[in-house]
Amino acid sequence: MIPTALTALLSHWRCNGLQFFAMIAGLALATALWSGVQAINAEARASYDAAAATLGEGQFDQLLPRTGDVIDQSTYIELRRAGWQVSPVLEGRLRTEAGSVRLVGLDPLTAPGTIAPVGMQEDANFDDFLTRGVLFAASDVAESLAATVTQRVIVDPSIAPGVALSDIGVAQTLLSAERTLSRLIIASAQPIGLPALSEVAPSLVRQPAQDTGADRLTDSFHLNLTAFGLLSFAVGIFIVHGTISLAFEQRRSMVRTLRALGVPINLLIAMMISELIAFALIAGGIGVAIGYVIAAALLPNVAATLQGLYGASVAGTLELRPEWWLSGMAIAVLGTGLAAAGALWKIAQMPLLASARPRAWAVASGGTAWRLGAIAALLFVVGIGIAIWGQGLTLAFALLACVLIGAALILPLVLHGAVGFANQRARAAMWQWFWADTRQQVPGMSLALMALLLATAANVGVSTMVSSFRVTFVDFLDQRLAPELFIRVEDEALSLELEAILLTQAREVLPLLSTETEIAGVPTDLFGVRVGPTYRENWLFLEETPNVWDRVEDGRAVVVSEQLARRADLWTGDRLVIAPNLMLPIAAIVADYGNPLGQALISEAVFHELYPDLVPMSFGVRSDDPTALRDRLTTEYGVPETAITDQSRIKAFSLGVFERTFTVTGALNILTLAVAAFAILMSLLTLASIRVPQLAPAWALGLTRRKLGQLELIRAVVLAMVTTLLAIPLGLMLAWVLLSYVNVEAFGWKLPMYLFPGHYALLTLFALLAAAFAALWPAIRLARTPPSNLLKVFANDR
Amino acid sequence: MVLTVKAVTKSFPAADGDVPVLRGVSLSLDRGETLALTGESGSGKSTLLHLIGGLDRVDSGSITVGGREITKMNDTERAALRRSDVGVIFQQFNLIPSITVEANIAFQARLAGGFDADQAGRLSKALGLTEHLNKYPEALSGGQQQRVAIARTLTARPKLVLADEPTGNLDEATASEVLGQMLRLVRETGAALLIVTHSQSVARRMSRRVNLSQGHVV
Numbered sequence A: 001m002i003p004t005a006l007t008a009l010l011s012h013w014r015c016n017g018l019q020f021f022a023m024i025a026g027l028a029l030a031t032a033l034w035s036g037v038q039a040i041n042a043e044a045r046a047s048y049d050a051a052a053a054t055l056g057e058g059q060f061d062q063l064l065p066r067t068g069d070v071i072d073q074s075t076y077i078e079l080r081r082a083g084w085q086v087s088p089v090l091e092g093r094l095r096t097e098a099g100s101v102r103l104v105g106l107d108p109l110t111a112p113g114t115i116a117p118v119g120m121q122e123d124a125n126f127d128d129f130l131t132r133g134v135l136f137a138a139s140d141v142a143e144s145l146a147a148t149v150t151q152r153v154i155v156d157p158s159i160a161p162g163v164a165l166s167d168i169g170v171a172q173t174l175l176s177a178e179r180t181l182s183r184l185i186i187a188s189a190q191p192i193g194l195p196a197l198s199e200v201a202p203s204l205v206r207q208p209a210q211d212t213g214a215d216r217l218t219d220s221f222h223l224n225l226t227a228f229g230l231l232s233f234a235v236g237i238f239i240v241h242g243t244i245s246l247a248f249e250q251r252r253s254m255v256r257t258l259r260a261l262g263v264p265i266n267l268l269i270a271m272m273i274s275e276l277i278a279f280a281l282i283a284g285g286i287g288v289a290i291g292y293v294i295a296a297a298l299l300p301n302v303a304a305t306l307q308g309l310y311g312a313s314v315a316g317t318l319e320l321r322p323e324w325w326l327s328g329m330a331i332a333v334l335g336t337g338l339a340a341a342g343a344l345w346k347i348a349q350m351p352l353l354a355s356a357r358p359r360a361w362a363v364a365s366g367g368t369a370w371r372l373g374a375i376a377a378l379l380f381v382v383g384i385g386i387a388i389w390g391q392g393l394t395l396a397f398a399l400l401a402c403v404l405i406g407a408a409l410i411l412p413l414v415l416h417g418a419v420g421f422a423n424q425r426a427r428a429a430m431w432q433w434f435w436a437d438t439r440q441q442v443p444g445m446s447l448a449l450m451a452l453l454l455a456t457a458a459n460v461g462v463s464t465m466v467s468s469f470r471v472t473f474v475d476f477l478d479q480r481l482a483p484e485l486f487i488r489v490e491d492e493a494l495s496l497e498l499e500a501i502l503l504t505q506a507r508e509v510l511p512l513l514s515t516e517t518e519i520a521g522v523p524t525d526l527f528g529v530r531v532g533p534t535y536r537e538n539w540l541f542l543e544e545t546p547n548v549w550d551r552v553e554d555g556r557a558v559v560v561s562e563q564l565a566r567r568a569d570l571w572t573g574d575r576l577v578i579a580p581n582l583m584l585p586i587a588a589i590v591a592d593y594g595n596p597l598g599q600a601l602i603s604e605a606v607f608h609e610l611y612p613d614l615v616p617m618s619f620g621v622r623s624d625d626p627t628a629l630r631d632r633l634t635t636e637y638g639v640p641e642t643a644i645t646d647q648s649r650i651k652a653f654s655l656g657v658f659e660r661t662f663t664v665t666g667a668l669n670i671l672t673l674a675v676a677a678f679a680i681l682m683s684l685l686t687l688a689s690i691r692v693p694q695l696a697p698a699w700a701l702g703l704t705r706r707k708l709g710q711l712e713l714i715r716a717v718v719l720a721m722v723t724t725l726l727a728i729p730l731g732l733m734l735a736w737v738l739l740s741y742v743n744v745e746a747f748g749w750k751l752p753m754y755l756f757p758g759h760y761a762l763l764t765l766f767a768l769l770a771a772a773f774a775a776l777w778p779a780i781r782l783a784r785t786p787p788s789n790l791l792k793v794f795a796n797d798r
Numbered sequence B: 001m002v003l004t005v006k007a008v009t010k011s012f013p014a015a016d017g018d019v020p021v022l023r024g025v026s027l028s029l030d031r032g033e034t035l036a037l038t039g040e041s042g043s044g045k046s047t048l049l050h051l052i053g054g055l056d057r058v059d060s061g062s063i064t065v066g067g068r069e070i071t072k073m074n075d076t077e078r079a080a081l082r083r084s085d086v087g088v089i090f091q092q093f094n095l096i097p098s099i100t101v102e103a104n105i106a107f108q109a110r111l112a113g114g115f116d117a118d119q120a121g122r123l124s125k126a127l128g129l130t131e132h133l134n135k136y137p138e139a140l141s142g143g144q145q146q147r148v149a150i151a152r153t154l155t156a157r158p159k160l161v162l163a164d165e166p167t168g169n170l171d172e173a174t175a176s177e178v179l180g181q182m183l184r185l186v187r188e189t190g191a192a193l194l195i196v197t198h199s200q201s202v203a204r205r206m207s208r209r210v211n212l213s214q215g216h217v218v
Helices: A002-015 A017-055 A073-081 A126-133 A139-146 A168-174 A213-250 A252-260 A265-310 A322-349 A366-389 A393-425 A429-480 A492-505 A533-538 A548-553 A562-568 A604-610 A626-635 A647-661 A663-700 A705-747 A757-783 A787-794 B045-052 B075-084 B101-112 B117-126 B142-155 B172-189 B200-204
Strands: A062-065 A086-096 A099-106 A134-137 A152-155 A163-167 A183-186 A204-207 A485-488 A508-511 A513-519 A522-529 A541-544 A558-561 A575-579 A582-590 A598-603 A618-622 A644-646 B003-014 B017-029 B034-039 B060-065 B086-089 B160-164 B192-196 B208-213
Touching (some): A002 A017, A002 A213, A017 A213, A017 A322, A073 A086, A086 A139, A086 A168, A099 A139, A126 A168, A139 A152, A163 A168, A213 A252, A213 A322, A213 A663, A265 A322, A265 A663, A265 B075, A366 A429, A429 A647, A485 A626, A492 A618, A492 A626, A548 A598, A558 A562, A558 A575, A562 A582, A575 A598, A626 A644, A644 A647, A663 A705, A663 A787, B003 B045, B017 B045, B017 B060, B034 B045, B045 B060, B101 B142, B172 B192, B172 B200
Parallel strands (some): A099 A163, A134 A152, B034 B192
Antiparallel strands (some): A062 A204, A134 A163, A485 A644, A513 A522, A541 A582
């Protein structure tokens, strides 16, 4: 019995190939976008984990130099003698032919066990590591190192991307950093009664594990990606839901017949569930494969983004990790279940003697629209509540979900209203029929139009955010990169000499004096600035008090970045402890985009008092003729060409990093819009098969098939236009939530929102073109429908 | 007896309370017998046929098919009975549109696990369907589709054939021809036939006739 009944059930798909394709393709696309994003996230997380495992990042507290980035080896020895269980690490960039590699030197004898970096592979042994010198790296890094170092390089895939490991002694030799260290890892277990750090090593500061700003930022980045992946998945599931609903409606008569012929309903439901699971696995498999391709294409940009913005290294190549492909398959099955639950429930509840005609799926009453509208209103109320009282990134995303789902649910009601309004205005009989017929089409088209609404709104929202960010970022670069030239010195001893030369040649010289420290519990870059016309004229503040620069110059105030202010919960007028004996009021808040650390600006003089040993290693130089200055510096004063960088190159590099940052969201934007167009196409094609009884009377009364085809096209464009008009304010609201809530929660800064009417007009045009393009094929098919098919409507034996 | 119906009642809910459709109907049918169930619209003919076929449940009374009381069966048991002992021919044919005529004819017999290809071939030939076997139902006329429905039922060799207005959608000549073939084939398979009809000419061709009026046998 089961094979026979199953054959009958499956035969539906054979006769409705397009429907089958729509379901599989919709599900595959949804899974592809989701699993593509998950693949990227999994790869990035694996890279972070590898970094944490091999470098101890995020696992252990560490000791860092209070100023500068070097610890003398004698400090380490004193700590060990005092009983501190610390392990030295030296890090540096090792130049190779292909660029540079981050070389990390560890002491395997004192490193905490879980760091134990290297799986001893091949025939390497501990002696090799300590004596002859062996480097461990992933295959691509090992390849680039082979020609650079004389030591043996062993391939170990567990090493973090872009990193090579060696014994610390070997690293000191290779990096020409004898007797120096970068940081000390503190083992979890320490003896009782240790002397205080301030007694043994006052020049070091303890940084707790997990206290890196980059962690929070990369998490936010991945959360953003996941949210986008979920949105894309939702758009795909709209297609699947529409297709499954239609398919099940069309199979009602078959189900009734099968039951009448003796197939129990429980068995039928079980077979349908099995059938859907099988389809979900097939589509999920295809989706995961497409997702792999998408992820592989996007990963280099994501890696560049994470490196450029947050300094986090991510492998540029993708591995087939079970966590993401299994999650892809799982969400395909889950999504199918979600999309089919309602249809299965209806079938299970359908009385055996119920009408077998495909029910009013496509011509459902407006009652459903009102019910959806009520749910939408409820979601909007919840959203307003979150906007007023909610806090935190998760609630910010919940607010987004309320707004987006609410708007999608209210769409049928809006379409009903718009079409009803047009119907009232129509005078000609044909247009009255057209609007009445369009109104009947709204429920059938709703899901596809909801998909278009979400895709377009996401496009408007994300592009508004990105473009607002771009405008702000370019202003920010103009402000920060005011000096025409930047000059670097290799040796501290040359700093004073170079400054003296520059002072005679340039209009203004700005020493770039900074150190990493911790202010108000926030890791911060502290700058000592030489206040002059450049700062006074170019720097714009988000919030300021009177005479900012005068007060900073006199050592009476500090300027802080927005991130530091928000994280420390301080604002202008509040007093900030800069150092143990220095507390200054905040004179102004300045924007700082893309930096995980906080920033604080004090005067050069105050900085020198705090850190008398620090000298600037680079200078910003203002000049009316930077080219001539550059020439003089290189020819007359022997400054190497490579030590001079002009502003335009830095700006171009920074903008390049920025542009790559949003390549991923841009690509997902386009893919989501393409999926929405596909949803419209599939809806129209599947609806076409059950539309003939509604079109045949109009044809019989004198409308040509060609005219009917044209009207189908117009209908799709009109519905898409109403949807897009709703999508634009929705997208702007999305952008506002992203800029005002999500950004603040995720990145610690708030961005001004700019509007880009030209872009919205273009997007509207694209959406209409996508709808028209999607409707073209069904319209042509309708225009070519054989009269015999239309006549069947009037035949008794249909 | 192939079929025994005793004091069956059935009502349906309506806005102003339950509406009784059958008020204590009793009848019986023996092997090889043919019976026409007639009556005005709303007299309960189709309802009774559905109850006998196990498609719906009685309010009270009992129905026994092939010695088994279906009124005491659950949904799964009644489904099993429909597969093996009862064949229902619907006015709207209820063919499966996505499988061929040949697969439709074999369908119920395959569900019951007793498909006989020779029998199916003979029935197809007798009903003039041989040349249409590879077509899909939508390519056939109404009369041809009804013949496929008849062939499907008879190929499964049920003990009891229930037919609800089987010729209601057909013209007079086609209806007469289809009915003649159905009666001949029912005789050959030895099944009992209960046919619901408005048509006096159809009723006259049955061995017995029961008239329903306002839920009673009259």
